[in-house]
Amino acid sequence: MNYDAIIIGGGASGLTCAIQLKRLNSSLSVLILERLSRVGKKIAVTGNGRCNISNKDLSIGRYHGENPEFCSFALSNYGTAFCTDFFYSLGVPFISEADKLFPASLQASSVVDALRFECDRLGVEIRLDTLVTDIKRDNSKYSVKTTDQTFICKSLVAAGGLLSGGEKLGCDGGLLSIIKKMGVKTVETTPSIVQIKTETDIVKQLKGIKVDANVTLKCDGKKIRTEFGETLFCDYGLSGPPVLQISRGVAKNKNKAITLSLDILPETSFNDLILMLNDRKKILSYRTADEFFTGMLNKRLGQVLLKISGFKMNEKVCDFDSPRLKKLCSNIKNFEFKVTGTGGFINSQATAGGLNTDEFNDSTMMSKGFKNLYAIGEILDIDGDCGGFNLAWAFASAFCAANSIAGDNK
Numbered sequence: 001m002n003y004d005a006i007i008i009g010g011g012a013s014g015l016t017c018a019i020q021l022k023r024l025n026s027s028l029s030v031l032i033l034e035r036l037s038r039v040g041k042k043i044a045v046t047g048n049g050r051c052n053i054s055n056k057d058l059s060i061g062r063y064h065g066e067n068p069e070f071c072s073f074a075l076s077n078y079g080t081a082f083c084t085d086f087f088y089s090l091g092v093p094f095i096s097e098a099d100k101l102f103p104a105s106l107q108a109s110s111v112v113d114a115l116r117f118e119c120d121r122l123g124v125e126i127r128l129d130t131l132v133t134d135i136k137r138d139n140s141k142y143s144v145k146t147t148d149q150t151f152i153c154k155s156l157v158a159a160g161g162l163l164s165g166g167e168k169l170g171c172d173g174g175l176l177s178i179i180k181k182m183g184v185k186t187v188e189t190t191p192s193i194v195q196i197k198t199e200t201d202i203v204k205q206l207k208g209i210k211v212d213a214n215v216t217l218k219c220d221g222k223k224i225r226t227e228f229g230e231t232l233f234c235d236y237g238l239s240g241p242p243v244l245q246i247s248r249g250v251a252k253n254k255n256k257a258i259t260l261s262l263d264i265l266p267e268t269s270f271n272d273l274i275l276m277l278n279d280r281k282k283i284l285s286y287r288t289a290d291e292f293f294t295g296m297l298n299k300r301l302g303q304v305l306l307k308i309s310g311f312k313m314n315e316k317v318c319d320f321d322s323p324r325l326k327k328l329c330s331n332i333k334n335f336e337f338k339v340t341g342t343g344g345f346i347n348s349q350a351t352a353g354g355l356n357t358d359e360f361n362d363s364t365m366m367s368k369g370f371k372n373l374y375a376i377g378e379i380l381d382i383d384g385d386c387g388g389f390n391l392a393w394a395f396a397s398a399f400c401a402a403n404s405i406a407g408d409n410k
């Protein structure tokens with residue numbers, strides 16, 4: 001069967017591209033091939049079911065890859081304002097929490113519904129349970145092989161995402177392999193926005209405790225990135241917004257010695273902390289060590305910090321000596337954990353790596369080597385920070401491709 005455009009993947013970028021394409025030229029025949037039994041399964045789980053759909057500040061610094069500048073054109077032309085208008089036209093106004101944007105319904109499933117309803121209204125054909133297994137280019141057309149049928153099209157859009165969220169969300173990286181086989185260069189894929197695994201002896205004792213900390217990722221002793229926020233101790237390691245935000249550096253530096261360092265009291269300098277603890281020693285001299293941090297730090301956290309600094313729990317506070325108090329300050333300001341890995345693709349919200357952006361045009365998303373082959377969304381080597389940046393990229397890149405295809409079919 002012949003189509004003007006086939007979009008592989010009915011996710012955030014694929015559905016948006018199809019809608020924009022039909023809105024620009026309603027006479028085009030547009031087919032979405034989706035391997036799962038429903039479109040937008042991943043959108044439905046975003047933002048813990050609330051869908052952090054975009055961000056007010058889509059600066060390039062929030063994007064990563066071999067060449068983050070690649071997303072500059074798309075984001076400056078189809079960024080927050082364009083996306084807000086687009087979703088408003090689908091009946092989805094946005095609300096904000098700080099810089100993060102959400103659908104006013106706070107329901108990710110309603111975003112999927114709105115996209116789906118518009119595809120129906122515009123006559124976008126959607127084939128569900130249809131896995132694309134191969135792509136061939138024959139005489140300026142693409143032939144797209146699926147498990148039971150072959151489809152032909154002039155323009156082909158790869159919108160299959162990558163590995164984050166795992167196979168139940170349709171993501172196994174298979175489409176990346178198919179396009180790689182065609183000769184398009186790729187960048188190694190690694191999980192991003194994911195929990196970090198550490199040596200477990202300490203974190204296990206602190207399981208369930210949350211602290212507002214500055215979290216720093218270090219590779220071979222060099223600081224890679226620091227983020228502040230609520231940090232959660234888990235039996236496998238650490239989680240929470242700052243940990244997810246800096247997690248990209250873990251898999252990217254897997255051959256280096258990686259540590260996570262927590263500054264539990266980021267607003268207090270080391271010297272002020274020494275003074276504070278000495279003062280505490282004077283005021284609370286009658287107590288035992290296990291009661292030293294009562295009222296200042298979480299009980300279990302305080303006791304663990306004391307233990308790793310060499311204090312015994314039944315020792316009198318009046319016997320605390322300076323070297324160990326100094327060590328205690330160091331542990332509070334630099335509570336260090338050896339990193340052993342990440343939660344993997346299945347638990348990640350984004351995938352770093354993918355199709356090498358050098359091979360694509362940054363204003364159209366068209367392949368430089370294969371005319372009318374487009375790639376949009378996560379499958380390209382662009383990944384954003386946590387905060388609505390990845391969906392914003394999926395939409396912006398989809399608008400670029402749709403405009404190019406529509407322009408080519410005037």
Ligand SMILES: Cc1cc2nc3c(=O)[nH]c(=O)nc-3n(C[C@H](O)[C@H](O)[C@H](O)COP(=O)(O)OP(=O)(O)OC[C@H]3O[C@@H](n4cnc5c(N)ncnc54)[C@H](O)[C@@H]3O)c2cc1C
Pocket residue numbers: 008009010011012013014033034035036039040041042043045046047048051052053054130131132133159160161162164165169170171172174175348349350376377378379387388389390391392394
């Ligand atoms: C748990 C979780 C929470 C997230 N929360 C947020 C958030 O709040 N904000 C944010 O900005 N980002 C979030 N993300 C990231 C965001 O969901 C993705 O960046 C975005 O969905 C990528 O869009 P996409 O169109 O490229 O891929 P997807 O949305 O993954 O869509 C790809 C589609 O292609 C289909 N497909 C794949 N291969 C084939 C094939 N061979 N044949 C046919 N179909 C195929 C898949 O089944 C899938 O439906 C989250 C991700 C996860 C996993």
